[in-house]
Amino acid sequence: MVRDIYLRADGNSEIGIGHVIRTLALGKMLSPEFNCTLVTRFGSDFLEREARKANLEIKYLSQLGSHFEEFIQMLTGEELVVLDNYYFDSEYQQSIKKKNCSLVVIDDLHDGHFFADLIINHSPSAKPSFYSCESNTKLLLGLDYALLREPFLSYATKNLAPKETLDHILICFGGSDLQNLTFRYTKDLLTLTEEMGDPQVSVILGPSYLHSNTIREISQRNFQIFKGLDQNEMFNLMTKIDLAIVPASSILLEIIALNKAYITGYYADNQKEIANYFSKLNGSYLGDLRTGYLTQHSIMESWYNKDEKRIDGLSPERILKAFTSQFK
Numbered sequence: 001m002v003r004d005i006y007l008r009a010d011g012n013s014e015i016g017i018g019h020v021i022r023t024l025a026l027g028k029m030l031s032p033e034f035n036c037t038l039v040t041r042f043g044s045d046f047l048e049r050e051a052r053k054a055n056l057e058i059k060y061l062s063q064l065g066s067h068f069e070e071f072i073q074m075l076t077g078e079e080l081v082v083l084d085n086y087y088f089d090s091e092y093q094q095s096i097k098k099k100n101c102s103l104v105v106i107d108d109l110h111d112g113h114f115f116a117d118l119i120i121n122h123s124p125s126a127k128p129s130f131y132s133c134e135s136n137t138k139l140l141l142g143l144d145y146a147l148l149r150e151p152f153l154s155y156a157t158k159n160l161a162p163k164e165t166l167d168h169i170l171i172c173f174g175g176s177d178l179q180n181l182t183f184r185y186t187k188d189l190l191t192l193t194e195e196m197g198d199p200q201v202s203v204i205l206g207p208s209y210l211h212s213n214t215i216r217e218i219s220q221r222n223f224q225i226f227k228g229l230d231q232n233e234m235f236n237l238m239t240k241i242d243l244a245i246v247p248a249s250s251i252l253l254e255i256i257a258l259n260k261a262y263i264t265g266y267y268a269d270n271q272k273e274i275a276n277y278f279s280k281l282n283g284s285y286l287g288d289l290r291t292g293y294l295t296q297h298s299i300m301e302s303w304y305n306k307d308e309k310r311i312d313g314l315s316p317e318r319i320l321k322a323f324t325s326q327f328k
Contacts, residue, residue, distance in 0.1 A: 013208030017175035022147040028054035029316040125277040151235040156257040156313030175206030188294035248275035265289040
């Protein structure tokens with residue numbers, strides 16, 4: 001009998017959509033051997049579309065605080081549960097284990113004790129010593145287990161050399177960008193591109209971004225604005241760029257999978273671990289993106305000091321093997 005997996009993650013304009021995106025990516029990896037269902041609180045056309053592409057069903061919970069107990073009541077004890085959010089603490093993990101469910105946690109903060117059977121943390125600096133967990137907990141750590149969407153992983157398996165000229169720059173700060181960093185760094189680029197020969201600039205706005213009109217008002221002829229791109233549209237655009245200005249979140253790992261140059265930093269605690277790792281490899285590290293700024297020097301330094309390839313695109317095979325060996 002094919003086992004059911006409940007992938008429990010939330011995303012909207014207030015909390016961002018990163019948890020949901022990487023959970024959908026995991027569901028796609030597991031769908032050949034498991035029945036995968038996304039269990040979430042907030043619906044959108046974007047979410048419905050991406051879930052269909054990942055072959056996932058969706059079940060919705062209340063948007064109120066009752067969602068915690070509501071989800072527990074859904075469980076029969078036969079399911080494999082995957083949790084991805086910071087409010088699923090040790091006590092909540094225990095309540096799921098008491099239902100006799102298997103439990104997987106996607107984590108990037110390692111800030112409590114874990115009762116999971118398996119933990120996934122795709123940060124390249126993650127180590128077993130970071131974790132307080134049960135003696136039988138298995139750890140899948142590092143870029144070998146990158147939770148990225150299928151087109152990016154397929155591209156990563158190719159051996160494509162980067163371009164020699166910097167013709168196209170990307171700015172993207174995620175689905176909601178509550179800090180409005182998109183505006184900050186788009187404005188920086190406006191003052192720099194003329195000195196650099198007017199490269200094309202693509203600005204990607206997430207489906208929950210609230211300042212689209214402001215960005216459109218300041219953009220110039222070599223700036224293109226995109227909003228609410230689906231997975232394939234996002235992938236196709238990102239393959240055409242040469243350098244990206246992005247936070248140290250899943251989108252940075254997508255850029256690395258495409259073997260593109262990047263400028264990065266962090267604006268949230270869960271991004272610091274990945275940001276600090278790549279700060280040692282890439283000269284164009286801006287630290288806290290809320291106070292950082294672009295210069296022509298930082299752009300060119302990133303371009304001329306491109307990293308070696310670090311994501312091989314084989315994480316779906318590794319993750320599916322780990323799940324089938326442990327949970328089937």
